[in-house]
Amino acid sequence: MVNIDLEHIYKEYDDGDDYAVMDFNLHVKDKEFIVFVGPSGCGKSTTLRMIAGLEDITKGELKINDKIMNDVAPKDRDIAMVFQNYALYPHMTVFDNMAFGLKLRKYAKDDIKKRVDYAANILGLTEFLERKPADLSGGQRQRVALGRAIVRDAPIFLMDEPLSNLDAKLRVSMRSEIAKLHQRLNTTTIYVTHDQIEAMTMADRVVVMSVGKIQQIGTPAEVYDNP
Ligand code: ADP
Numbered sequence: 001m002v003n004i005d006l007e008h009i010y011k012e013y014d015d016g017d018d019y020a021v022m023d024f025n026l027h028v029k030d031k032e033f034i035v036f037v038g039p040s041g042c043g044k045s046t047t048l049r050m051i052a053g054l055e056d057i058t059k060g061e062l063k064i065n066d067k068i069m070n071d072v073a074p075k076d077r078d079i080a081m082v083f084q085n086y087a088l089y090p091h092m093t094v095f096d097n098m099a100f101g102l103k104l105r106k107y108a109k110d111d112i113k114k115r116v117d118y119a120a121n122i123l124g125l126t127e128f129l130e131r132k133p134a135d136l137s138g139g140q141r142q143r144v145a146l147g148r149a150i151v152r153d154a155p156i157f158l159m160d161e162p163l164s165n166l167d168a169k170l171r172v173s174m175r176s177e178i179a180k181l182h183q184r185l186n187t188t189t190i191y192v193t194h195d196q197i198e199a200m201t202m203a204d205r206v207v208v209m210s211v212g213k214i215q216q217i218g219t220p221a222e223v224y225d226n227p
């Protein structure tokens, strides 16, 4: 079971005199697929990065399963994250890219192989494991980035605009792949996008943001179908 609570979360950057995120309140339920949606610069990424521990929280409390997480290091949060730019290592093979975080955490060699093979199988990457990122298509690179998160087998999955570097057609097919992946992995997921259609089609609940604040929280029907 996973519960995530964001309670009166604020983020002020060192160089700023304004808050990037203001009074953000959200209770994420176990296995929920939450989408943060809103225009560029409204604070989606910053909020996600605070959940991952990649940004400090200026004010407020982040709780995971009722434990206050504000000061817990990223590596000690049981969270997997997928970034917009994929952040793949160009000189490493697909296998090594997916294995990297596990090696860092000193997983046993045969366990690493088992996890990478499992993720590669789910993502259709089995025959590409020895290739370098430059020799893959955009969609395949995107899958490697997903694979790197899947191998962690973390109960919480965070995704920051994972599809925005793909062409329109691929974006549509990856949308349903990610939705299926969510079903299969049974994770609690928070997904950031500026694309309303992604929010509408993928989310259990949508969090609509605008200039650092939550405007609305609801199911896609509640948020988008009201007159
Ligand atoms: P979004 O993900 O919705 O595009 P961000 O969370 O990236 O928005 O940014 C929210 C606001 O915080 C923006 O005004 C952005 O310029 C600012 N911001 C983001 N990251 C930093 C940073 N590292 N330092 C200073 N300001 C930042």
Ligand code: ADP
Binding pocket: 041, 045, 084
């Ligand atoms: P994104 O699409 O993720 O919002 P950006 O180009 O806005 O990408 O940000 C790229 C990186 O720069 C991120 O790590 C973000 O936190 C940081 N950043 C964004 N806005 C600012 C800013 N105003 N000042 C300093 N760093 C920023």
